[in-house]
Amino acid sequence: MAFMRAYRKARAYVNETPAAEIAKAEADFFKTIDQDVLAATIETYQGLGCWTPEVEISPASYETAPDVFMHSGIISNRFAYDAVIATPPDAA
Structure with a gap:
C-alpha cells in the first residue's frame, strides 16, 4: 500500500508540476543532458498524456x-x- 500511495503521488507530481521544476529536481540523474532539453522533453511527455493520473x-x-x-x-x-x-x- 505504501508503494501505491507513493506512486500515485509521483504520478500527480509529474502531471501538476511545471516541466522546468521537474527537470531541476531530476538533473542529477541526467548529468549529460542540458536542463532546457530535459525540461522540453518532460513538457512534451506531459502534453502527450504519457503520465496519466490513473495508475x-x-x-x-x-x-x-x-x-x-x-x-x-x-x-x-x-x-x-x-x-x-x-x-x-x-x-x-
Missing part, C-alpha cells in the same frame, strides 16, 4: 503494449489482459 492499466492501454513488444521482437506471443494485469490496491 491502473486499462485494457486498451495493455493491448497496445504487446503490439510494441511483438513488433520489436521482445515477445513472440500475447497474453490475455486478465492473465497478467492485477488491480492495484486502494490508496488508503
Whole structure:
C-alpha cells in the first residue's frame, strides 16, 4: 500500500508540476543532458498524456503494449489482459 500511495503521488507530481521544476529536481540523474532539453522533453511527455493520473492499466492501454513488444521482437506471443494485469490496491 505504501508503494501505491507513493506512486500515485509521483504520478500527480509529474502531471501538476511545471516541466522546468521537474527537470531541476531530476538533473542529477541526467548529468549529460542540458536542463532546457530535459525540461522540453518532460513538457512534451506531459502534453502527450504519457503520465496519466490513473495508475491502473486499462485494457486498451495493455493491448497496445504487446503490439510494441511483438513488433520489436521482445515477445513472440500475447497474453490475455486478465492473465497478467492485477488491480492495484486502494490508496488508503
